[in-house]
Amino acid sequence: MGSAARRDGRTAIQLRPLACTRGLLNRAHGSARWSQENTCVLAAVYGPKSISGRRENPERATIEVIWKPKSGMTGNKEKEAELVLRRSLDYIIIATLHPNTGMSIIVQVISDDGALLACAINATTAALVDTGIPLSGLIAAVSCGINKEGDLLLDLTKSEEQEAQAHVCLVFPNRPLSMKVETSIKSDDEPVEHGLVTSVTCGAMSVDDYLSCLDLGRAASLKISEFSRTSLEQSQRAVELVTPT
Numbered sequence: 001m002g003s004a005a006r007r008d009g010r011t012a013i014q015l016r017p018l019a020c021t022r023g024l025l026n027r028a029h030g031s032a033r034w035s036q037e038n039t040c041v042l043a044a045v046y047g048p049k050s051i052s053g054r055r056e057n058p059e060r061a062t063i064e065v066i067w068k069p070k071s072g073m074t075g076n077k078e079k080e081a082e083l084v085l086r087r088s089l090d091y092i093i094i095a096t097l098h099p100n101t102g103m104s105i106i107v108q109v110i111s112d113d114g115a116l117l118a119c120a121i122n123a124t125t126a127a128l129v130d131t132g133i134p135l136s137g138l139i140a141a142v143s144c145g146i147n148k149e150g151d152l153l154l155d156l157t158k159s160e161e162q163e164a165q166a167h168v169c170l171v172f173p174n175r176p177l178s179m180k181v182e183t184s185i186k187s188d189d190e191p192v193e194h195g196l197v198t199s200v201t202c203g204a205m206s207v208d209d210y211l212s213c214l215d216l217g218r219a220a221s222l223k224i225s226e227f228s229r230t231s232l233e234q235s236q237r238a239v240e241l242v243t244p245t
Contacts, residue, residue, distance in 0.1 A: 022130040030131030034123035038113035043127040047103035061098035070109045088198045114157035115143035138174035140221040144213040166203025172221040
């Protein structure tokens with residue numbers, strides 16, 4: 001594993017460079033742009049805010065996800081992505097804290113060079129952190145696939161997805177924000193690292209290949225989680241530096 005040659009020079013099990021910027025949109029309650037090299041997504045969160053009518057729920061917040069493609073009209077593919085995003089985010093949004101309210105999450109595709117769904121989930125998670133609302137934890141998404149030669153590939157590009165035998169988007173739980181990177185203490189109600197929040201597969205792969213993707217994806221999700229925490233800590237330090245005393 002890891003010996004397959006790739007067009008962009010990466011090893012088979014290497015992630016593309018990650019970048020995250022929060023707080024880009026003034027009118028949104030939270031926003032973030034997440035990129036994995038040439039795949040880039042902008043996510044914005046509006047709410048929680050009061051709503052009325054049939055959408056109102058006295059027990060929890062109503063969450064809607066709107067996926068906006070780079071060009072063209074929204075189709076079945078985008079609707080499916082909205083559903084996957086909403087179900088994944090239900091894992092970390094404590095909706096019962098905000099009854100009779102609504103939350104709109106807008107996902108704008110800026111560029112797509114593979115692993116788009118994983119990139120969108122990571123962008124939306126970062127945008128939720130930017131809102132400052134309480135979360136039960138974080139999630140980290142990563143793509144993994146099998147090429148026609150049977151090689152395992154991590155963080156597939158668009159051309160690799162098109163040529164792959166199968167590929168999967170995996171979403172793993174992360175530790176709560178209160179936990180430091182170096183801390184190993186866990187509480188009983190904390191998401192465990194070996195859990196799986198979401199799995200969306202395109203194509204067919206064997207059980208053994210899927211389990212290999214799980215192992216590779218879980219290891220990669222820890223790197224993505226570490227990057228997210230580091231990015232958050234850096235942005236918090238920047239705010240402290242510019243806040244008047």
